[in-house]
Amino acid sequence: AQKITQTQPGMFVQEKEAVTLDCTYDTSDPSYGLFWYKQPSSGEMIFLIYQGSYDQQNATEGRYSLNFQKARKSANLVISASQLGDSAMYFCAMRERGSTLGRLYFGRGTQLTVWP
């Protein structure tokens, strides 16, 4: 079974609107971290936001917020007030803290296009 599932291959949003990118995860480890990364067309992987499995509140970083629903095993990224520069591939990732590998499991990504 896939550890991280992103069901939206592509999403479109108009500038200044909000958009939600979906992410569900699968783990039996009670301690884990959830991460979102942005990969623009230039190719670099940019860290956006983090949520710990024991965190009581949803994480927020500027225009990014993470809608964490632990019982549903979902960690959706919400981008408010979209900008043209938000057009990129977005990856959800998870690290199971019971593993010493430190490995991040990545989803297949969602290509976000922001139009004027």
Added chain:
Amino acid sequence: NAGVTQTPKFQVLKTGQSMTLQCAQDMNHEYMSWYRQDPGMGLRLIHYSVGAGITDQGEVPNGYNVSRSTTEDFPLRLLSAAPSQTSVYFCASSYSLAPRTDTQYFGPGTRLTVL
């Protein structure tokens, strides 16, 4: 801070050649790792290190070697390049593997083509 740096940015090799991809970080991070990104396969862990002198294999280690002689540097060596190693390679680092300090920061990537 420069963060995580990688060189070269692009490289073309012939089958059988060897080369080293360089990775360095100036954040005093203990944990460093190498991933490869392939279309349809996502990012896969090649090797990782939890500190100077300590390395171990990840998910897809065959054909690659690593060493960690200093905290800052974590080079990846391709021993005898094969077309299957054509990929984009990312180096990443985190302060540690403990909660709240295990966010991994990525370098800009190296795009490698093996002919």
